[in-house]
Amino acid sequence: MSESKDFLRTIVEKDLEAGKYKEIVTRFPPEPNGFPHIGHAKSICINFGIARDYQGHCNLRMDDTNPTTEDTKYVEAIKDAVEWLGFEWDDGVRFTSDYFPRIYDYAVELIKMGKAYVDSLNEEEMREYRGTVTEPGKRSKYALRTVEENLDLFLRMKKGEFKDGEHVLRAKIDMSAANMKMRDPLLYRIRHAHHYRAGDEWHIYPMYDFAHCLSDYIEGITHSICTLEFENNRDIYDWVLDTLRLKLPRPYQHEFARLAINYTVMSKRKLLELVEKGLVSGWDDPRMPTIAGYRRRGYTPESIINFCDQIGIAKANSMVDVAQLEFCIRDDLNTKVPRVMCVLDPLKVTIENYEGSEEFDAPYYPHDVPKEGSRKIPFSKEIYIERDDFMENPPKDYFRLTPEQPVRLRHAYIITCKEVIKDADGNITEIKAIYHPDSKSGSDTSGINVKSAIQWVDAKTAKAVEVRLYDRLYSCEAPEGLEDLNPDSLKVIKNALVEPAVITDKPDERFQFERQGYFYADPVDYTDEAPVFNKIVGLKDSWSKKTKAPAKSERKPQAKKVQVEGEVAPMSEHEQALFDKYTGEFGLNSEVANTLARDEKLSSFYEDALSTLNSPVSIANIVANEVARELKEKQADELLFNAKQIAQLVKMVDEETISSNIAKQVFEQMVKSGEDPTQIVEAKGLVQISDPSQILPIIDEVIAKNPDNVAKFKAGNTKLLGFFVGQVLKATGGKANPKVVNELVEQKLK
RNA sequence: UGGGGUAUCGCCAAGCGGUAAGGCCUCGGUUUUUGGUACCGAUAUUCGGGGGUUCGAAUCCCUCUACCCCAUCCA
Numbered sequence: 001m002s003e004s005k006d007f008l009r010t011i012v013e014k015d016l017e018a019g020k021y022k023e024i025v026t027r028f029p030p031e032p033n034g035f036p037h038i039g040h041a042k043s044i045c046i047n048f049g050i051a052r053d054y055q056g057h058c059n060l061r062m063d064d065t066n067p068t069t070e071d072t073k074y075v076e077a078i079k080d081a082v083e084w085l086g087f088e089w090d091d092g093v094r095f096t097s098d099y100f101p102r103i104y105d106y107a108v109e110l111i112k113m114g115k116a117y118v119d120s121l122n123e124e125e126m127r128e129y130r131g132t133v134t135e136p137g138k139r140s141k142y143a144l145r146t147v148e149e150n151l152d153l154f155l156r157m158k159k160g161e162f163k164d165g166e167h168v169l170r171a172k173i174d175m176s177a178a179n180m181k182m183r184d185p186l187l188y189r190i191r192h193a194h195h196y197r198a199g200d201e202w203h204i205y206p207m208y209d210f211a212h213c214l215s216d217y218i219e220g221i222t223h224s225i226c227t228l229e230f231e232n233n234r235d236i237y238d239w240v241l242d243t244l245r246l247k248l249p250r251p252y253q254h255e256f257a258r259l260a261i262n263y264t265v266m267s268k269r270k271l272l273e274l275v276e277k278g279l280v281s282g283w284d285d286p287r288m289p290t291i292a293g294y295r296r297r298g299y300t301p302e303s304i305i306n307f308c309d310q311i312g313i314a315k316a317n318s319m320v321d322v323a324q325l326e327f328c329i330r331d332d333l334n335t336k337v338p339r340v341m342c343v344l345d346p347l348k349v350t351i352e353n354y355e356g357s358e359e360f361d362a363p364y365y366p367h368d369v370p371k372e373g374s375r376k377i378p379f380s381k382e383i384y385i386e387r388d389d390f391m392e393n394p395p396k397d398y399f400r401l402t403p404e405q406p407v408r409l410r411h412a413y414i415i416t417c418k419e420v421i422k423d424a425d426g427n428i429t430e431i432k433a434i435y436h437p438d439s440k441s442g443s444d445t446s447g448i449n450v451k452s453a454i455q456w457v458d459a460k461t462a463k464a465v466e467v468r469l470y471d472r473l474y475s476c477e478a479p480e481g482l483e484d485l486n487p488d489s490l491k492v493i494k495n496a497l498v499e500p501a502v503i504t505d506k507p508d509e510r511f512q513f514e515r516q517g518y519f520y521a522d523p524v525d526y527t528d529e530a531p532v533f534n535k536i537v538g539l540k541d542s543w544s545k546k547t548k549a550p551a552k553s554e555r556k557p558q559a560k561k562v563q564v565e566g567e568v569a570p571m572s573e574h575e576q577a578l579f580d581k582y583t584g585e586f587g588l589n590s591e592v593a594n595t596l597a598r599d600e601k602l603s604s605f606y607e608d609a610l611s612t613l614n615s616p617v618s619i620a621n622i623v624a625n626e627v628a629r630e631l632k633e634k635q636a637d638e639l640l641f642n643a644k645q646i647a648q649l650v651k652m653v654d655e656e657t658i659s660s661n662i663a664k665q666v667f668e669q670m671v672k673s674g675e676d677p678t679q680i681v682e683a684k685g686l687v688q689i690s691d692p693s694q695i696l697p698i699i700d701e702v703i704a705k706n707p708d709n710v711a712k713f714k715a716g717n718t719k720l721l722g723f724f725v726g727q728v729l730k731a732t733g734g735k736a737n738p739k740v741v742n743e744l745v746e747q748k749l750k
Numbered sequence: 751u752g753g754g755g756u757a758u759c760g761c762c763a764a765g766c767g768g769u770a771a772g773g774c775c776u777c778g779g780u781u782u783u784u785g786g787u788a789c790c791g792a793u794a795u796u797c798g799g800g801g802g803u804u805c806g807a808a809u810c811c812c813u814c815u816a817c818c819c820c821a822u823c824c825a
Binding site: 004005006029030031033063065066068069123126127130131132133134135136137164165168177178179180181183186188189190191205207208209212228229230231232233234235255257262268310311312313314315316317318319320321323324325326327328330331334335339366367368369397399400408409410411441442444450451452453454455512514515516517539540541542543544545546563564565566567568589590591592594595598599621622624625626628629659660661664709712713717719720721722723724725726727729730737738739740741742743 | 751752753754755756757760761762763764765767768769771772773774775782783784785786787788795798799800801802803804805806810811812813814815816817818819820821822823824825
C-alpha cells in the first residue's frame with residue numbers, strides 16, 4: 001500500500017466525512033464478452049480494494065445487456081479471475097439481466113413523464129439528425145408522439161411485434177447539446193436474440209447508458225468507478241437518476257485512466273482476434289495479458305495485486321513499462337520458490353580424472369531466503385553445462401569457464417578445461433576437463449579462485465523436460481495490429497535437462513532455475529512422463545545487458561520539442577479601448593489589463609469597485625487574480641460578495657492593516673459567507689503584526705526547533721528561507737508581516 | 751472544428767501557496783559459491799511553453815501548445 005492516497009480514496013473519504021453515505025458500496029461491472037485482462041485486474045483492485053479499505057462491500061456484476069456478444073463461459077472466466085486474485089463478493093454474482101423488469105418499469109416512468117419517446121427513424125437518418133460536433137442536431141418528428149402512443153408502442157416493442165431496428169426508445173434531452181451523448185440518447189433497442197441468461201423472454205434490451213446507472217442505483221452503489229472514456233457519459237448517468245427523482249442517496253460516477261502497458265495490447269477485440277485466428281493457443285496462452293494467461297504463465301495473484309498497487313490511480317493517460325510488472329513477479333517469487341539447476345542448451349563435459357559417482361546435499365534456498373529444505377544432486381564423470389557458460393575466446397569480463405579459467409560447478413567441485421572437442425564444422429561438441437578433488441563445495445581447501453559458479457546436471461540421472469520460453473508477444477512498444485507480433489514470442493526447448501529432484505520430489509510447482517529465471521510447471525500440459533515448464537520471467541541479467549548493450553539504442557535522441565506559440569485572438573474595439581485606458585490612465589501592467597479588458601464580467605466588476613475606492617492597481621490585481629476564479633462559472637449577481645466589499649478589502653491592504661496573505665484568507669471567507677471584510681478581520685483579530693519585537697521570539701523558536709535545516713541553510717541551501725518564513729507565518733496564524741519576517745529571518749540566519 | 755479530459759525524471763506517481771515524496775528503469779559501490787537477492791550511493795535548481803499576482807508559485811490568474819475521449823441501435 002503506497003502511503004499517499006489516490007484521488008478516488010480522497011473522494012470516498014470526503015463523502016464519508018460529509019455523511020453522504022452510511023457505507024461504501026462499489027462494484028466491478030464487466031461485460032461477459034471476453035476474458036478479463038490485467039486492465040480489469042486494476043479495476044478489480046480499485047473497486048474491491050476501496051470497499052475493503054473503508055469497510056464497505058463490492059459487488060461483482062455482469063453488465064450483460066447485449067445478448068449478441070455475451071456468453072456463460074465468459075462469466076465463468078470472470079468469476080475465476082476475481083476469485084484467483086483473492087477477492088470475495090457477497091450475495092452471489094449480480095446480473096444486469098436480472099434487473100430487466102425494473103429497468104423496463106423505469107423506462108415506462110420516463111415515458112409517462114414525457115421524458116422519453118419511441119423513435120422510428122432508421123439508423124442512417126438517426127445519424128444525420130444527430131448533427132456533428134460543431135453543428136447541432138435536430139429532433140425527429142416522432143418525438144411529437146403522445147405519451148399514450150409512446151406507451152403503446154413501447155409495450156408492443158416489448159412484446160416483440162416489431163422487427164429489429166424498427167423502433168427505439170430515446171430519452172428526450174437536447175438535440176443541440178454540446179455533449180453529443182446528450183442528443184436524445186437511445187435507451188432501448190429491439191433485439192430478437194437469445195440471451196444467454198434471460199433466454200427468449202425479452203425482445204428489447206436496454207442500452208448501457210440506461211442500464212448501468214439504474215443497476216448501480218438498484219444495488220445501492222455509492223461510487224460508480226469507471227474508465228476515462230465514460231466521462232462524456234456521466235451527464236446521462238446523472239440525467240437518468242435525477243430525472244427519475246429517485247430516493248436518495250444515489251451513486252455518482254468517477255473516472256480513472258485505464259491501464260496500458262508497453263509491448264501489450266489490451267483491447268478485447270484484438271485479444272479475441274488473436275484467439276480466433278489461432279495466433280495464440282487460447283485466452284489462457286501464457287503470452288496473453290489476460291488474467292488466465294498470467295496465471296498459466298506462472299504469475300502469482302500477489303504479484304499482480306502488488307503491481308496494481310504500485311502503478312497508482314490517476315486521470316492521466318499513461319503507458320506503464322512492462323519492466324514494472326516483471327519486477328513484481330520476480331520480487332514475489334524471490335522469497336518463495338526453491339532454486340534448482342536446469343540446463344537449457346547442453347554442452348557435454350567429461351571429467352577425465354573422476355570415477356564412480358556421489359551425491360551432494362544442496363539447500364533449495366539461498367542464504368538470504370529464510371526457508372528450509374534441501375535435495376540430493378547426483379554427480380559423476382559425465383555432466384552437461386550450459387553452452388553459454390564456456391567460451392574459447394572470451395571477452396575481458398567473462399567470468400565463466402574458458403581454456404584458461406576454471407569455474408565452480410554449483411554445489412560441487414571446481415573444474416578446469418583441458419581440451420575442446422569440435423566437429424567438422426568447428427562447432428564445439430564436448431569439453432574434456434579435470435576436477436579438483438579438494439575443492440568440494442563447503443569444504444574447499446584448494447585455494448583456487450574462481451569468478452563464478454555455474455549450473456550443471458549429471459548426464460546419467462538428469463531428466464529431459466520440455467521448457468517453453470516466452471518472450472513479449474509484440475515486438476514494438478505500442479503495438480497496433482498483427483504486423484507488430486513478435487515472431488519469437490515462443491521458443492520451445494524439447495530436451496532441456498533438469499536435476500532429478502525437481503521431477504521426483506516435486507518440492508513446488510514454481511522454481512528458480514538458477515541463473516536463468518523463474519519457471520512454472522504448466523498446469524495443463526505437464527505430466528510425470530513428459531514434464532513441461534513455462535518460463536515466467538528471466539532473472540535480471542547485468543551480464544547480457546553489458547554484452548548486448550550497443551544493440552539497444554532503441555531510444556531516439558528525441559529532438560527538443562519546439563513550442564509553437566499560437567496566435568491570440570485580436571481584441572474588439574471596445575476591449576482595446578478599455579485596455580488602453582487601463583494601461584495608460586490607470587497604470588496597470590499589460591497582463592492584468594488584458595485579463596480585465598477581455599472579460600466583460602471582470603471589467604464591469606473592476607470599474608464598480610473602482611467607484612468606491614480609487615486604487616486602480618491594487619483592485620485590478622485582486623479582481624484579475626482572485627475574483628476571476630469565482631467569476632469563471634458564476635455571474636456577478638450570484639456571488640455572495642460585491643465590488644464594494646472588495647474595495648474595502650483592498651483598502652485594508654493598501655493601508656497595511658492586513659497583509660496580502662491575510663487578504664487572501666479574508667477573501668476566501670467572503671466567498672463563502674458574504675460577510676464584510678472589516679467584520680471578518682475584526683472578528684478574527686487578523687490585524688497584521690509588523691513589530692520586530694513580537695516577531696523575533698517566534699523566529700528564535702523556529703530556528704531552535706529546526707537545527708538540521710539551519711545547518712543546511714548555512715551550507716548554502718538558500719531555498720530554505722521559504723521554509724523558515726513559512727514556519728514563522730504559520731506560528732502567527734499568518735498575521736506576521738511577511739516582508740518583515742523575511743528580512744528578520746535572513747538577518748538571523750546570516 | 752464544438753464539448754469533455756490530461757500534462758511533474760527514461761516509465762509510473764505524490765504534491766492542493768512555504769525544503770520537488772516514493773516505486774520501476776539506469777549508473778556506480780559493498781556483500782554473495784546465482785553476473786540473482788540484499789544493502790549503500792548517484793540521478794528534476796525545476797513541474798508542457800510564455801506572462802502575471804505574491805515576501806515566496808508545480809500549486810492562484812491570464813494565455814498559448816501538445817495529447818486523449820465523444821457524432822455504434824457496443825460497453
